[in-house]
Amino acid sequence: MGKACLRVVAGLYLTITLSGCLEGTSDIDVVKEGRFDAYPEFKIGETFDNRTLCESTTWSMIKDSRGRDLVDYRCEIKGVNQYYQDKLIALVKRCEESLNNTDPNPFRARLNSNLEVELKKIDELRSKSESATPEGRDSLKGYIRYHEKKAAEITARLEELSRWEKNKEANNRSSLAQANKILAGFNTASAYEYFRWSVTEDDTFMLVDGGIGLKKPTYDQHRENTYAEERLRKAVGYVYADSRGLYAFTTTPKRPLEISCK
DSSP states (O other), X not given: OOXXXXXXXXXXXXXXXXXXXXXXXXXXHHHHHOOOTTOTTSOHHHHHTSOTTEEEEEEEEEEOTTOOEEEEXXXXXXXXXXXXXXXXXXXXXXXXXXXXXXXOOHHHHHHHXXXXXXXXXXXXXXXXXXXXXXXXXXXXXXXXHHHHHHHHHHHHHHXXXXXXXXXXHHHHHHHHHHXXXXXXXXXXXXXXXXXXXXXXXXXXXXXXXXXXXXXXXXXXXXXXXXXXHHHHXXXXXXXXXXXXXXXXXXXXXXXXXXXXXX
């Protein structure tokens, strides 16, 4: 029977004692043979290497910014490239539909109708004023000013709507051109989830980092987004539940490509 091996995980400082240390083996094997205290029935390696989310998994040694040797696990996430390709195709369709839409703007129609009512009311009041007594004309001036103010407000909103429509068309033409350009030279998108452990000489190890590395078709390389502590805990739980969980490329990305059509 070998010496007891201590396994420590981030934020869960209960330990599990296992008989038979992996003396002479690599830090990677130490982590893969270890177990999280919250999930003692499964080895880390057998769980992390058998996720339906992953196209493939890799384990390697890296150095962090502090010069520490870390065990680095990566899960290449399935379907990321297709996800972005579908998004681009849908964006092109939405831009083209918007640009080709010749239906009148219903909001503009309502504003024009309201403006017509105000102008007609002003004409009626001015007509009455021409034949009214001096006292009557003074009384009608207030009503005329009121409806002139309403007409001016509606006119201003129509001008604002025209500017918005002009900007919308320019934005949609620009977005359509950008989307088609990306599709023409589609730069493969991909994403990986990573977890990193620090291992000491006595085979005690700790989960120190985790997150998502994402490469959109508009990126030249992956950009890593590190999990905060609470999200790191949840991410480990998602691994053991074999769930897609929280992933940067599907976390409610309303504008996943930084371009959009209105």
